[in-house]
Amino acid sequence: MTQRFQFQVNATDGRARTGVISTPRGEVRTPAFMPVGTAATVKAMLPESVRATGADILLGNTYHLMLRPTAERIHQLGGLHRFMNWPRPILTDSGGFQVMSLSGLRKMTEEGVRFKSHIDGSEHWLTPERSMEIQRLLGSDIVMAFDECTPFPSDEKTARASMERSMRWARRSRDAFGDRPGHALFGIQQGSIYPDQRAESAAKLREIGFEGYAVGGLAVGEGQKMMFEVLDYAPDMLPADRPRYLMGVGKPDDIVGAVERGIDMMDCVLPSRSGRTGQAFTRRGVVNIKNARHMDDPRPLDASCTCPACTSYSRAYLHHVFRAQEIISSMLLTWHNLHYFQELMEGLRGAIAAGNLAAFVKTFHDQRAMGDIEPL
């Protein structure tokens, strides 16, 4: 196993790429979807089950973990991998996005962000330096630079000021990260929907130099059309020999469109959160299991799916346990959704390797257009 962080592109199809990220903790096949393990658990899943769905890497949330159980405690207990029983790679976000969206009273300055915990109101600081320290204490394999996720919409002037601050914070993040063989620091491109700002941000990040690069400031309310417009040019501004990560994306068709546009990594709470609210993703679209039409349906969610929810249970059972608010409902639907997302990634990787991504994407859209299966 490699002792260094490496990325190798094995095949391309148009702008899409497939390859492998190698880390001391294992390989990540790209394009990769990262399930989110916010509070040191992918909700309703055991880590071995997450692995069984095909996940190579998880995402952990710096904001949540710094507040509870605290990064210092996790460090003392041997790091996040050991704490949560996930020996494979972990990427942690910088805490920047969530501190802005979740915390109470907060004040942002050039130094960083002062905020109050949403759990107990206690006061905390997040700065590039503190974010690097927390992510080091957690033992994260892929560390994200501390940035400001530019709100959408932002006018050019606001976006530029935000981007420029994020670039200064990127520099401070790089300096604070230090020399950590086997661990990677990713820079985050900002610039909102303005191509010149995206280019300027990319140039600045390349000048600093990172092991990977994220396209930031997307999936924040701009909609798929506008997101794809940015993805039509923004990833190409980043080094082709480094992984490109689109944060917080997304729905299956978002993922497919992002991969077509050269994205290598993504993460989203959607499969796990939807699992808990009774929504199942299938080849033929979203199934709302709480709908009364499933009450007597002996068929699986998706007859072609090999996850435990589909191989061992009827829609009628899944409907029943959802209605009865049984925990197994969240367990089975989350497993199914994560399985579906990973299977989609496997399909995308195979299609890129085989040079038939366009056909794969056409089938993907055609199946969804058919809608859910026939009435009984």
Place this chain on the structure above:
Amino acid sequence: MTQRFQFQVNATDGRARTGVISTPRGEVRTPAFMPVGTAATVKAMLPESVRATGADILLGNTYHLMLRPTAERIHQLGGLHRFMNWPRPILTDSGGFQVMSLSGLRKMTEEGVRFKSHIDGSEHWLTPERSMEIQRLLGSDIVMAFDECTPFPSDEKTARASMERSMRWARRSRDAFGDRPGHALFGIQQGSIYPDQRAESAAKLREIGFEGYAVGGLAVGEGQKMMFEVLDYAPDMLPADRPRYLMGVGKPDDIVGAVERGIDMMDCVLPSRSGRTGQAFTRRGVVNIKNARHMDDPRPLDASCTCPACTSYSRAYLHHVFRAQEIISSMLLTWHNLHYFQELMEGLRGAIAAGNLAAFVKTFHDQRAMGDIEPL
């Protein structure tokens, strides 16, 4: 595999027995502890995980299942085993106990009980005949006769009237059960704490004839001391060549005491319910994982336990996920508790087979007296 319901005692030690119940759906090693799968799921567990703890048989609740999703629906979907993905034996209660404790307005007559659902207020009847029909529709392997669980305390006259009605209902249950090879009907002894009534009830049940017998009306508030006093004589009144089932028991020391007194089968929600409220059963007593002293404890719940919660997680992690109200907390602690209960049963069976139950029971009590592990 046998096509008949059979019970064989392989060894005895004092009044304790170990043996095997054989059914077309598999064998049940006795003494057996049955996890409770109230609404067609053992809460927070996948059925294969329940099996991995060592469970041979589950208990299903007639009252809950008749209301949701309904016995007719489960029957149409292929029966309870298929519905909930548990191919092994299932015992169902008669619904009598829960209709008295859970339902709204109810009226009991010689015919049966009329009641309102606690879910939607709809009106239902439970009678011996309807209970037999529901348990047949569910496909239960071991069917319980419909009875009235005599409240505690009851004076002799009240207890007698209740017992006599239960015996008339036992006759009607037997008649309604019919001829169902491979399935068993268990009669339930009543008589409260009155030996003569227990004897009369046992005689009546033996006259009717059942494939197994339950000691009813216990674990309803009388306390362990009084329960053991009844168990000192009541099981011996029942046929020695048929399984004896103590319903709704219990805590680990209740189980040990019941097995010492000749009980072959038990069930209780305690391991699963406690798992969800942060209580873990170990050799050395109960651990309240929410206690702040676990916050930094790198040790497992029980270093000698081979369940996933103990082999892969620290007390600190279990404390964290309980505090954060993460579903994995219920999943891991329930698994641990069910594992502990099944391991206890395995220990009891082995000790009876080896003729050293007294030594086993002494060690059991000595370990618990030591209290939880040392402070860090």
